[in-house]
Amino acid sequence: MKFSCGRGAMSITSSSAAWKPTDVVADQFPAGLRVLVVDDDPTCLMILEKMLRTCLYEVTKCNRAETALSILRENKNGFDIVISDVHMPDMDGFKLLEHIGLEMDLPVIMMSADDGKHVVMKGVTHGACDYLIKPVRIEALKNIWQHVVRKRKNEWKDFEQSGSVEEGDRQPKQSEDADYSSSANEGNWRGSKKRKDDEEETDERDDTSTLKKPRVVWSVELHQQFVAAVNQLGIDKAVPKKILELMNVPGLTRENVASHLQKYRLYLRRLSGVSQHQSNLNPPFISPQDSTFGPLSSLNGLDLQALAATGQLPTQSFARLQAAGLGRPTAKSSIPMTLVDQRNIFSFENPKLRFGEGQQQQQHMNNKQQINLLNGIPTNMEPRQLASLQHGGQSIGNMNMQVASHGAQNNQNNSLLMQMGQPQSRGQILGDTTVSHSPRRPSSMGQPILSNGMAANVASRNGIPETIGATSYNPVSQATSTLNFPMNHASELPGNSFPLGSTPGISSFSSKGTFQEDVSSEIKGSGGFMPSYVKFNDLSQHKPQNWELQNVGMTFNFPQHSSSLQSNLMQSVLVQQGSSGQMNGHNRSSAVVSRAMFSAGDIKEHGNAQNVNQHLNNLVDNIIRVKSEGVFDTSPGNLFPVHFGQEDLMGALLKQQDSIAPTENEFDFDGYSKDNIPV
Amino acid sequence: MERNPMRRQLQVMRKSLFDQGYLDEQFVQLEELQDDANPNFVEEVVTLYFRDSARLILNIEQALERKPFDFNKLDGYMHQFKGSSSSIGAKRVKAESTLFREYCKSGNGEGCMRTFQQLKKEYATLRKKLEAYFQVARQAGPMETACRPK
Numbered sequence: 001m002k003f004s005c006g007r008g009a010m011s012i013t014s015s016s017a018a019w020k021p022t023d024v025v026a027d028q029f030p031a032g033l034r035v036l037v038v039d040d041d042p043t044c045l046m047i048l049e050k051m052l053r054t055c056l057y058e059v060t061k062c063n064r065a066e067t068a069l070s071i072l073r074e075n076k077n078g079f080d081i082v083i084s085d086v087h088m089p090d091m092d093g094f095k096l097l098e099h100i101g102l103e104m105d106l107p108v109i110m111m112s113a114d115d116g117k118h119v120v121m122k123g124v125t126h127g128a129c130d131y132l133i134k135p136v137r138i139e140a141l142k143n144i145w146q147h148v149v150r151k152r153k154n155e156w157k158d159f160e161q162s163g164s165v166e167e168g169d170r171q172p173k174q175s176e177d178a179d180y181s182s183s184a185n186e187g188n189w190r191g192s193k194k195r196k197d198d199e200e201e202t203d204e205r206d207d208t209s210t211l212k213k214p215r216v217v218w219s220v221e222l223h224q225q226f227v228a229a230v231n232q233l234g235i236d237k238a239v240p241k242k243i244l245e246l247m248n249v250p251g252l253t254r255e256n257v258a259s260h261l262q263k264y265r266l267y268l269r270r271l272s273g274v275s276q277h278q279s280n281l282n283p284p285f286i287s288p289q290d291s292t293f294g295p296l297s298s299l300n301g302l303d304l305q306a307l308a309a310t311g312q313l314p315t316q317s318f319a320r321l322q323a324a325g326l327g328r329p330t331a332k333s334s335i336p337m338t339l340v341d342q343r344n345i346f347s348f349e350n351p352k353l354r355f356g357e358g359q360q361q362q363q364h365m366n367n368k369q370q371i372n373l374l375n376g377i378p379t380n381m382e383p384r385q386l387a388s389l390q391h392g393g394q395s396i397g398n399m400n401m402q403v404a405s406h407g408a409q410n411n412q413n414n415s416l417l418m419q420m421g422q423p424q425s426r427g428q429i430l431g432d433t434t435v436s437h438s439p440r441r442p443s444s445m446g447q448p449i450l451s452n453g454m455a456a457n458v459a460s461r462n463g464i465p466e467t468i469g470a471t472s473y474n475p476v477s478q479a480t481s482t483l484n485f486p487m488n489h490a491s492e493l494p495g496n497s498f499p500l501g502s503t504p505g506i507s508s509f510s511s512k513g514t515f516q517e518d519v520s521s522e523i524k525g526s527g528g529f530m531p532s533y534v535k536f537n538d539l540s541q542h543k544p545q546n547w548e549l550q551n552v553g554m555t556f557n558f559p560q561h562s563s564s565l566q567s568n569l570m571q572s573v574l575v576q577q578g579s580s581g582q583m584n585g586h587n588r589s590s591a592v593v594s595r596a597m598f599s600a601g602d603i604k605e606h607g608n609a610q611n612v613n614q615h616l617n618n619l620v621d622n623i624i625r626v627k628s629e630g631v632f633d634t635s636p637g638n639l640f641p642v643h644f645g646q647e648d649l650m651g652a653l654l655k656q657q658d659s660i661a662p663t664e665n666e667f668d669f670d671g672y673s674k675d676n677i678p679v
Numbered sequence: 680m681e682r683n684p685m686r687r688q689l690q691v692m693r694k695s696l697f698d699q700g701y702l703d704e705q706f707v708q709l710e711e712l713q714d715d716a717n718p719n720f721v722e723e724v725v726t727l728y729f730r731d732s733a734r735l736i737l738n739i740e741q742a743l744e745r746k747p748f749d750f751n752k753l754d755g756y757m758h759q760f761k762g763s764s765s766s767i768g769a770k771r772v773k774a775e776s777t778l779f780r781e782y783c784k785s786g787n788g789e790g791c792m793r794t795f796q797q798l799k800k801e802y803a804t805l806r807k808k809l810e811a812y813f814q815v816a817r818q819a820g821p822m823e824t825a826c827r828p829k
Contacts, residue, residue: 041759043728044766050712050720087758113762135705135765138712 030145031056034078038068038096039085039111044134048083051138065091072104079106080148083132083141086112086119094126101127105155107147111136218260225249226260235268685819692812701805706768722813728767729806735760736799743792753791754783771801 035057039045045061052059060079062068065088072079082100086093097108110123113134123131129147132140218226229246230238240258247257696702706721713720739756742749761776775798782790 041763041766042731043724043763046724046727047709047712047766050717051708054712054714085762087755087762113758113765134762135708135768137705137708 028056030148033057033145033148034080035059035083035144036068036071036079036081037061037083038065038088038093039063040088040090041085044085044111044136048136048141051136051141054138055142057141064088065093065096068096069099069103072100072106076104079104081107081109081144083109083111083144086110086114086123094122097123097126097128105151107151109144109147222247222249222252223260226257226264230261230264235265685815689812689815689819692808692815696808696812700770701808702768703770703773704768705765709767719817722816725767725809725813728763728769732760732763732802735763736802739795743795748786748788748791750783750786750788750791754780757783769802769805772798772805775801 033055035052037045037048037052037059038061039048040063042063045063049059049061060071062071065084068082068084072082084093084096084100088096093110093112097110100106100108107129108127109130109132110126110128111132111134112119115133120131129151130144225247226243229243232246233239233242238261240254240261243261244252244254244257697706709721709724717723735756739753739760742753742756757776757779761773761780764772764776775794779791779794779798782788782794
């Protein structure tokens, strides 16, 4: 159910739940909260299901962790929260927790009859947002919605903060976008939250540091430029300022680059972490070049691998990238991991997610000590620290996760993935690959996460100088730590080549690998995006750097609800357009955006009304602007939500063309859940 | 009219189960979940519990036949069993489970075996009592709203 849906949108629910009237009414929140409960004990499962139903939640139950994961992967935005038992025969509950955190970034509540302190602590350190002692009482379940709200709130906040500070002239637009974005973000639970966000935005508007900046959309091309710049400088020396100079992209700010760099580093780290494990690529990890950036180099390797693994990136190119990316590691050109391993690493569906997570982990690691993920040296994430972090907010961690998990899941991952993978020439290929694999790429999540993570990381992480609205990002770093924890357990995750018991991030990556397939399958569904995707690329090329995109906030509307990611993106883009409303608002904002892109392209080709082009251009710009951090798939590719059926896009496009006149914004971004964009 | 006596009997049985410590508050939680949509919810859950937990009891029994005891395994089984039992409010059974786990943790095989025997007895007793209870419940018709034990 999509309870946050926007106006009357019948969300095409990605989740299995049927549309429920409660979905539409925000006031009924938390009714309709989509819960996935996992427990191998049938008695408990039956009782929990009944209790949750009594709370008016939408319940899906399963008795195996693997089943739960596949359900989640298939329905990226189909759930708002997961409740899982700790002791399960097929998979440790904490592992599941990590997986979910990494891939979907959903709040997870652990349960157990075991109330021992250490177990509860483990839950905290692994990133569980709560821990219930069995037997569970219904009263305990009544309030689980708070975790959903909290997580989203943090994510949203993270996004905002990760946005770079824009110049003043952007302010007006930003505020406009901010409004949209806030509402967009709120989408799911509009109600008070929306209002609050609006208020916050207003307040923040004056505060440049926390202003919502239009998010930069890291398109494939842009990312390629970025990676090229980074490689040119050498990963060790790649500082945002220099990267920015090398990239020479008008409108791109140092903060944008910084946050993106952060994510990229995490990503690489993740990759190298895996590869290291495989191939003893220790140096990069261990050398603390600088606490924060140390692991980054390894991350490069990781990212590359991850990318390769995900299959998005041809292995050769991957190797190349890896070589390029791994500035520090001596084994530059080697992709230590076998392809298989690489795949494993990155196979999860949301490469972005991984990416982001990697970043987080990296950051976390940095903070703690050298990230020896790859070395298998346990990172000492002090539990209490984690605990505090965890409470702190699932911020970045969540954010990233969520970003990935939310709407971005499909589309955005792709784009991000692409971005990451494309640093080298492969970029295009990746893009194409992505496109063609669009069905496969729900992984867009990975990307967004990356961006998010980076952004967040940048802000909060010590290493990155640019603190994009840093202040608020402390939680982010914290979040990362929490995020990191889950990763630790990921070591057991399938395909986890490195036995990093304690390397939070890495393990998660491994597990992610498995997800890849899932993602792919998901993407398959979307199928027809390729053309649009490609077109989009072209389009974006036409408008290279219109970094004026304002609607930063929007993109992050991670509606967990169906194809929320896309919605978010779309929404954000739509928002950008302002109310040009061309896009038939609704949650399918991403779809709309993509459509807009299409239309823009089309229009250009057809030489249609100027204003249409204008709008489209704006849209494109907006999309481009969408900050990578915030948006899951800032890259153009992402705009094509996998979930969104082609028809949605077409519908939006058609609508757009038909009536350039601003349509009322149907999508009140409240409900990103509204996935259905009328075709 | 006829049902009144049955209901009264039902209430007496119920009260006794609580007073004698066979059931605890969690059972009331189940009762409160029962509604028109699921008028036999409690019985269904309890039936499911006994069916599923029988498997666990068997596992533990088999594990206790293998010497030396694998305390970790035993503890694991009992942990599951305990979780299940507590979820339906089986108070005495749960207490025995806890004790069993203590013995497991301290590696006391003798204690485990003794406790397990006791546990099986409580388990069997509870089963009988609840079966009788539900029999009356079915005859008594829809139950009234659960009331908490005093």
